[in-house]
Amino acid sequence: MNRIADLGGTEGWGRVKTPTADEPVFAQEWEGRAFALALLSMGRVSGRNLDAFRHALERLGRPEYFDTYYGRWLHAAELMLVESAILAPGAVEARARKLRGEDVDEPPVPEPNKPDYAPTAAGSLRTVEDAPRFAVGERVRAKDLEPKGHTRLPHYLRGHCGTIEMIQPAALLPDTHAHFLGENAQHVYTVRFDSRELWGADAQPFALSSELYESYLEPVS
């Protein structure tokens, strides 16, 4: 997975922003439009696949990913629409130039080529017949995986040991669902890590938890 979105523990970002109580939901009008367009676009590509949208976000170039928050959403929506041939490559660019008065040719509307895929139910929660492999209190290790595609296993947890804190409802696996390759529902665990396990002996003492899918975990013998 492209690490652009996998920010946990990365350095060089400076101070955090100070919260303000009266921040508007959408600072500018286009942000609301981009938000709504992204949500609706997702629904036009084979079953409103939020994981596919996240995967699209992760594949943006740096300028697009950091082109403001809702700019990022717009670019990802556009990527999904182009990949499923709902829009031709360059269609948005051409229309935007036309809107500002340039004389440009717009590409013809292509024949849509959407993934042949439909979720088995709304949302992400699913039933898994097998009992959870791990029990609350059990020690586990987050596998040191380096998948090529989408995953929800953050880099900074890979290879580290923690303890199962809670068993959460089973859910479809983003790693395959994001690629329209199946739901592969799994048990999900809240795994608790010690900061010194993650960041070394000099780390500030604190605990950290993350929800990890069963196939991300292995027992600690």
Added chain:
Amino acid sequence: MSETTPADRLPIELRTEALEQLLTERGLVDPSVMDKFIQTYETSVGPMNGAKVIAKAWTDPDYRERLLADGTAAIAELGFKGPQGEHIVVVENTPQRHNVIVCTLCSCYPWPVLGLPPSWYKDPAYRARVVREPRVVLAEMGLELPADTEIVVRDSSSEVRWLVLPEQPAGTEDLSEQELAGLVTRDAMVGVAKVKAP
């Protein structure tokens, strides 16, 4: 204006307008549905919902128990549910233990109770740093925690969403549920602030 250099990025407002036009003219998007989405998150889904949940938990011990046992169901009792709220877990902040929520991979956030996330929550600095040096980050945001308070950072990496039940400020025991809801802030429900007495 240079036309084709990579530096010539189209203004994002214009790109947004172009995409809306392209999808609308083909009937793939209905602008009135877009208006409804925008209006919903601008006016009726936001931290005022979460504040009602917290105020009820402070004034009704049975509700508090239900909320901590099954957040999704207890929150739905007040009519709050929908996208990004499939499974909400509520954790209590106490003088001994302080929970703080983040999403390092994107910007997962419990929409039905808090609305859309604020800019600081989506900012790379918060996403990167709060899982590594939470005490420093919280101090930068104006929250100094005692050295003996245990910090638990919750990185929302699945569809589970977290909501913090903040401590009720001392001296507010006689306030009504509605008055208490007016004190509860978004930031306290994410765990980067405490609720202050009026």
